[in-house]
Structures are given as C-alpha cells and as structure tokens.
Amino acid sequence: MVSGPGRLSVDRDACRGAGQCAYNAPELFDQDEDDGLVVLLNAEPAPAQLASARRAADACPNRVIVLAEPPERTEPG
Numbered sequence: 425m426v427s428g429p430g431r432l433s434v435d436r437d438a439c440r441g442a443g444q445c446a447y448n449a450p451e452l453f454d455q456d457e458d459d460g461l462v463v464l465l466n467a468e469p470a471p472a473q474l475a476s477a478r479r480a481a482d483a484c485p486n487r488v489i490v491l492a493e494p495p496e497r498t499e500p501g
C-alpha cells in the first residue's frame with residue numbers, strides 16, 4: 425500500500441511540447457498556450473494519481489518528467 429503523495433518535477437528546458445503528458449494525465453499536466461511547453465499542475469500527485477503520473481513520465485519522449493514515488497507501507501508483523 426502506498427503511504428502518501430508522490431513528487432513530480434519537470435525540466436522545461438528539455439521539453440519539446442509533444443503533449444504526451446497532458447494527454448496521459450490531464451489532471452497533472454497542461455501545455456503553455458504560448459510556447460506549448462509543459463505546465464505542471466500538481467507536483468504532489470495523490471496515490472490514486474500515481475498510475476497516470478507514471479504513464480505520462482513513461483510516454484514523454486524527452487524524459488522530461490521525473491516521478492519520485494512514495495515508499496510502500498509495510499504492515500508490521
């Protein structure tokens with residue numbers, strides 16, 4: 425079980441505006457109206473949003489998106 429939110433960061437200098445991020449996770453990413461580059465909407469995706477955050481990171485052709493996932497919670501015993 426995931427214990428908390430993840431952490432997302434993007435390197436806008438490496439972004440080429442392909443839009444895979446906003447396509448795969450529109451609740452987390454948008455594209456700038458002027459230059460088309462990624463806009464991070466939520467840097468701390470909730471556990472329920474981690475799957476789409478991962479999908480967006482995997483789909484980004486320039487590997488612009490870095491997702492640090494929270495540790496799995498291990499039940500004692």
Ligand code: SF4
Pocket residue numbers: 434438439440441442443444445446455460461462483484485486487488489
């Ligand atoms: S998928 Fe990657 S390169 Fe494309 S807009 Fe998103 S962050 Fe930028």
